[in-house]
Amino acid sequence: MARMTPSEAFVETLVAQGVTRIFGIMGSAFMDAMDIFAPAGIELVSVVHEQGAAHMADGYSRASGEHGVVIGQNGPGISNCVTAIAAAYWAHSPVVMITPETGTMGQGLGGFQEAHQLPMFQEFTKYQGHVNNPARMAEYTARCFDRALSEIGPTQLNIPRDYFYGDIDVDIPQPQRLDRGPGGDRSLGEAAEILAGAEFPVIISGGGVVMADAVEECIALAELLGAPVVNSYQHNDSFPASHPLWCGPLGYQGSKAGMNLIAKADVVLALGSRLGPFGTLPQYGMEYWPQDAKIIQVDADHKMLGLVKKISVGICGDARATASALSARLVGKELACNANREQRSAEISAQKIAWEKELDEWTHEKDPYSIDMIAEQAAEEGNWLHPRQVLRELEKAMPAQVMVSTDIGNINSVAHSYLRFERPRSFFAPMSFGNCGYALPTIIGAKAASPDRPAVSYAGDGAWAMSMSEILTAVRHDIPVTAVVFHNRHWGAEKKNQVDFYDRRFVAAELEGQDFAGIARAMGARGVVVDRLDEVGPALKTAVDLQMKERKTTVIEIMCTRELGDPFRRDALSKPVRYLDKYKDYV
Numbered sequence: 001m002a003r004m005t006p007s008e009a010f011v012e013t014l015v016a017q018g019v020t021r022i023f024g025i026m027g028s029a030f031m032d033a034m035d036i037f038a039p040a041g042i043e044l045v046s047v048v049h050e051q052g053a054a055h056m057a058d059g060y061s062r063a064s065g066e067h068g069v070v071i072g073q074n075g076p077g078i079s080n081c082v083t084a085i086a087a088a089y090w091a092h093s094p095v096v097m098i099t100p101e102t103g104t105m106g107q108g109l110g111g112f113q114e115a116h117q118l119p120m121f122q123e124f125t126k127y128q129g130h131v132n133n134p135a136r137m138a139e140y141t142a143r144c145f146d147r148a149l150s151e152i153g154p155t156q157l158n159i160p161r162d163y164f165y166g167d168i169d170v171d172i173p174q175p176q177r178l179d180r181g182p183g184g185d186r187s188l189g190e191a192a193e194i195l196a197g198a199e200f201p202v203i204i205s206g207g208g209v210v211m212a213d214a215v216e217e218c219i220a221l222a223e224l225l226g227a228p229v230v231n232s233y234q235h236n237d238s239f240p241a242s243h244p245l246w247c248g249p250l251g252y253q254g255s256k257a258g259m260n261l262i263a264k265a266d267v268v269l270a271l272g273s274r275l276g277p278f279g280t281l282p283q284y285g286m287e288y289w290p291q292d293a294k295i296i297q298v299d300a301d302h303k304m305l306g307l308v309k310k311i312s313v314g315i316c317g318d319a320r321a322t323a324s325a326l327s328a329r330l331v332g333k334e335l336a337c338n339a340n341r342e343q344r345s346a347e348i349s350a351q352k353i354a355w356e357k358e359l360d361e362w363t364h365e366k367d368p369y370s371i372d373m374i375a376e377q378a379a380e381e382g383n384w385l386h387p388r389q390v391l392r393e394l395e396k397a398m399p400a401q402v403m404v405s406t407d408i409g410n411i412n413s414v415a416h417s418y419l420r421f422e423r424p425r426s427f428f429a430p431m432s433f434g435n436c437g438y439a440l441p442t443i444i445g446a447k448a449a450s451p452d453r454p455a456v457s458y459a460g461d462g463a464w465a466m467s468m469s470e471i472l473t474a475v476r477h478d479i480p481v482t483a484v485v486f487h488n489r490h491w492g493a494e495k496k497n498q499v500d501f502y503d504r505r506f507v508a509a510e511l512e513g514q515d516f517a518g519i520a521r522a523m524g525a526r527g528v529v530v531d532r533l534d535e536v537g538p539a540l541k542t543a544v545d546l547q548m549k550e551r552k553t554t555v556i557e558i559m560c561t562r563e564l565g566d567p568f569r570r571d572a573l574s575k576p577v578r579y580l581d582k583y584k585d586y587v
Helices: 006-016 028-034 050-064 082-090 119-124 134-150 185-196 207-211 215-225 256-262 319-330 336-361 368-381 387-397 410-417 439-449 461-476 492-501 516-522 533-550
Strands: 002-004 021-024 043-046 068-071 095-101 127-130 155-160 168-170 201-205 229-231 246-249 267-271 294-299 313-316 403-406 455-460 482-487 526-530 554-559
Touching: 002 006, 006 028, 006 134, 006 168, 021 050, 028 095, 043 461, 050 068, 050 082, 050 095, 050 439, 050 461, 068 082, 082 095, 082 119, 095 134, 127 134, 134 155, 134 168, 185 267, 185 294, 185 313, 185 319, 201 215, 201 256, 207 215, 207 319, 215 267, 215 319, 229 256, 246 256, 246 336, 246 410, 256 336, 267 319, 294 319, 336 387, 387 410, 387 482, 387 533, 403 410, 403 439, 410 455, 410 492, 439 455, 439 461, 439 482, 455 461, 455 533, 461 482, 461 516, 482 516, 482 533, 516 526, 516 554, 526 533, 533 554
Parallel strands: 021 043, 021 068, 068 095, 095 155, 127 155, 201 229, 201 267, 229 246, 267 294, 294 313, 403 455, 455 482, 482 554, 526 554
Antiparallel strands: 002 168
16 A cells, blocks of 8 residues: 555646546545646646536547546535436436545535535436545545446546545556456347247337447448338437438438338337337338337346337447357348338338438428518518538538537527437437437547547527637647537527417517627637538538648528427427406417
C-alpha cells in the first residue's frame, strides 16, 4: 500500500480507469484534486453550464464506448446536471457523475451551497457511491466506474469536500470488466426453433447492437434469414443504411417501409432493444406493430424482457454474443423463410423504393395550418425553405463517417426519416427523456472522443437557445463542430397541438428576434445564414471541410417556413371541455 492523500488516490484511480478528459466547471469543492489533473494527464474541459458538461460526457461516452465523466461544484453546480444525467440514463451511457458535497462538519446546518445530493440523482443512476471515509476514496471511485459499465448507465460518486484532504495508505484498484454471454441454452434453443419456423422474420436492431459492437453479427444473422432489418427508435446507426436488408427506423417520424414490413412479420427478433413505447406507437395513421407475431427479445438487462410488449422468448444476453449464437444454431437447419426468400427480397426493395419516392415528393406539410403559414410567410417575407426539402439536401451533403446529434422538436423528429449511417456510434438523440438543449453539447462531447470524424448537430431555434452558449466551449477548447439551426421562429412540436386541439389559440408558442449566425460570430465561430435551397448542401460541405481542415466551428442558420409536422403525442391529448362561462369560447 502506498502513502498518499485522498486527492491523489482519487486521481490515480481515474488514471487507472483510463480517464483523460473530464467535463465540468472548476470549483473549490474539488480544487485539491483538480490541481493535479494536468500532471496526471487529465484535461478538465471547462464548459459554460453544467448541464452542457453532462451532455458532453454523454456524447463522449456514446461515441467512444468508454466512460464519460462530469464534475462540478457542490450544490447548484451539481443540481444543474440532473437533466442531462437523466438523458444519459435513458441512453444507457456509462457516465460517471462526480459530486463533491458539503463538508461533513457543515452538513445539516444550512450552509453555503448545501444540498442532499444523492436523492436528486437517485432515479437516474444505476449505482450511487458515497465516500464515507477518506480511506475508502479509491475503493468507491473504482466501484462507480466499474458499475457504470457493468450496469450500462450513469453512476454517481458523492464525496464530502473535506475528504479530499489528509493522509491514507491505499492500493489503487484495477478496473473490473465483465464478459457478457449469449444467454441461457434453453432460451437460445427456443428462439432458434421459432426463427427456423418463421416465414416472414423481421429484425429490430436496437441500441444494444451499437453498444455491443454487434452490427456485423446482426448483418450475418439477417443475411442468413433474409430478414428485413429496422432500426429501433432513435438508433438509426444500428444497421448500415446501404445494406439491401436495411429498411429504416421505427417510431415517431420513422420509415414507412420499415413499418409496412414489420406489420407483415410472423416473428420479430428485437435484438438489443427494450421495445420502448415511444418507438412502437402508431405513426402516419398506421397500427404497424404485428399483434399476432411471436416476439423474441434480447436485452442485457433482464428487467426489460417483456416489460413493454408481450414476448414469446426473452434472452438476457449481450447482443453480439446472442446474434452469433443464434446464427450458429440456425446454420444447417431447414428454414421456413427460405421458401419465399426471393419474394420477400422483392417486397423489401419495393417498399424502400416507394418510401424514397414519397420522401422525394413530400416537399412540404399539407395540413391546412401549414398551407396557410407557407402562403402568409411567402407574402410577408419571401419564399423561405421547407424543412423537408432542407433535410433532404442535408442528407445528400453529409460526409462519410459523420456523427450527427439531434435535439428534441418538430423538425428534428422529421429528420429521423432522412438520417442514414454506415457505422455505429454515429447518431446521438435525447432518447426517451426528450429534453431540449441536448444536441450541441452532446456533439461536442462526441467530437472530443472522435476528433477524426465530422460532427454535426441539428436543433430548432427554441432548443438551440438553451445550449448555444456552449459554442464558447467548442471555440475555447478547440473542439470544432458544425451546428445546423432550423430557424422557424416558434416551438413547433407543441404548437401543432395548439393547432389540432385548441383552435389555433397560441400561448407562448412564438419566438422572435434572433440572429443566431451573428451570435455565433460574437462567440468566435463562423456564422452563416442560408435562405436558398441550393445553398443548403454547399453550406454544410464548406462548414465540415473547415471543421476538419482548419478546426473551425460553424453555425448554419437555415431560414425555414412555419409549417408543422405531426405532433409528438396525439394519443395523449383530447379536445378541451369547458364548464365555466368565461371559458366557454375556448373549445
